[in-house]
Amino acid sequence: MILTLNQVTKKFGDKVAVNDMNLELNEGVYGILGANGSGKTTLMRMLATVMHPTSGQLLLDGKDIFQLDDAYRDLVGYLPQQVGLYKNFTAEKFLLYIAALKGLGKEQAKQKVDQMLRWVGLEAHRREKVGKFSGGMKQRVGIAQALLNDPKILIVDEPTAGLDPKERIRFRNLMSSIAANRIVVLSTHIVSDLEYIAREIVIMKDGQLIKKGNPQKLLARLDGKVWLVTISDAQLAFYQEQYKVGNIIRRENGIEIRVISDEKPQRAAIVAAPNLEDLYLYYFD
Structure with a gap:
C-alpha cells in the first residue's frame, strides 16, 4: 500500500497553505513536523478527504483518492485537531453511534467498542459522560473512534496538544502498537512525540516540504x-x-x-x- 502526493497545492484565496508537495508514504509512522501555520493541518485534512487540493493529486496505489470515494474512506481513520464529541453521551454510547455511522453491524460494533475501550484504557469509564472527561480522556475517545473500522490509514492531527506527560506517553505507546501494516500520519509540533515512534519525519515550513528522512538520518x-x-x-x-x-x-x-x-x-x-x-x-x- 502506497499513499502518494503528486505536486499537491492548496490555496485559500491568495494564501498558499500547501505548496507543490511531493511525498510517498508506505506502512509505518510518519511524523509531520512543523511550526503552527506551516500547513500541517491542511495536509491532514486533504489526506482525510475533508478538503480537496487546489491542484495536484493524492493517490492510493496509483488511484485518485477522491475518485475512490467511499472505498478510500473505508480504509481511513481520522482524528482531527479538535475532536467533536457529544458531551451528554457516555463513552460507550458515543462509540456505538460512530460505529453505526461507519457501517458496522450491531454485534460487530459492540465487540469493537469493547475492544477499543480496553485498548485506550477507558473500560472503567464506559458509562460516564464524555463531557466530564479530562482532555487526555477525550483524546483517548477520539483515537478509539478513529480505530473502530480497523483503518489501514490512520491520520491524527496534533493528538497530544494539551495532554500531560503521562497521557502523551500512553498515546505514543498506543501508536507504536498499532503501526504494523498501517500507514500512520501524525502531525505535531511536539518533537518528543516523534522521537521514539516515527519511521520517517517530514519537516514542513511555510507550506513546503523542506526535509524528509528517518530520525537518525536527519539528526546526522x-x-x-x-x-x-x-x-x-x-x-x-x-x-x-x-x-x-x-x-x-x-x-x-x-x-x-x-x-x-x-x-x-x-x-x-x-x-x-x-x-x-x-x-x-x-x-x-
Whole structure:
C-alpha cells in the first residue's frame, strides 16, 4: 500500500497553505513536523478527504483518492485537531453511534467498542459522560473512534496538544502498537512525540516540504552544530539574540546553554549530540 502526493497545492484565496508537495508514504509512522501555520493541518485534512487540493493529486496505489470515494474512506481513520464529541453521551454510547455511522453491524460494533475501550484504557469509564472527561480522556475517545473500522490509514492531527506527560506517553505507546501494516500520519509540533515512534519525519515550513528522512538520518545532518556553552548572566541576552538557544540550565559555575550553530560559538564550547528538539530549532526560530 502506497499513499502518494503528486505536486499537491492548496490555496485559500491568495494564501498558499500547501505548496507543490511531493511525498510517498508506505506502512509505518510518519511524523509531520512543523511550526503552527506551516500547513500541517491542511495536509491532514486533504489526506482525510475533508478538503480537496487546489491542484495536484493524492493517490492510493496509483488511484485518485477522491475518485475512490467511499472505498478510500473505508480504509481511513481520522482524528482531527479538535475532536467533536457529544458531551451528554457516555463513552460507550458515543462509540456505538460512530460505529453505526461507519457501517458496522450491531454485534460487530459492540465487540469493537469493547475492544477499543480496553485498548485506550477507558473500560472503567464506559458509562460516564464524555463531557466530564479530562482532555487526555477525550483524546483517548477520539483515537478509539478513529480505530473502530480497523483503518489501514490512520491520520491524527496534533493528538497530544494539551495532554500531560503521562497521557502523551500512553498515546505514543498506543501508536507504536498499532503501526504494523498501517500507514500512520501524525502531525505535531511536539518533537518528543516523534522521537521514539516515527519511521520517517517530514519537516514542513511555510507550506513546503523542506526535509524528509528517518530520525537518525536527519539528526546526522546536525553533527557538529550543537554546542554546550557556559556563560554568565550578563552574557545570556547576547547569546539569545545572536544564536538559536535551546535548554538553559543554571549550574554552580554559571549558566549552561545549548546552542544550535553552524560555527563554534566560543572557544570553550563543547560539541553535543543532537536531538529532535535541536532539529526543530535548527529549522524554526
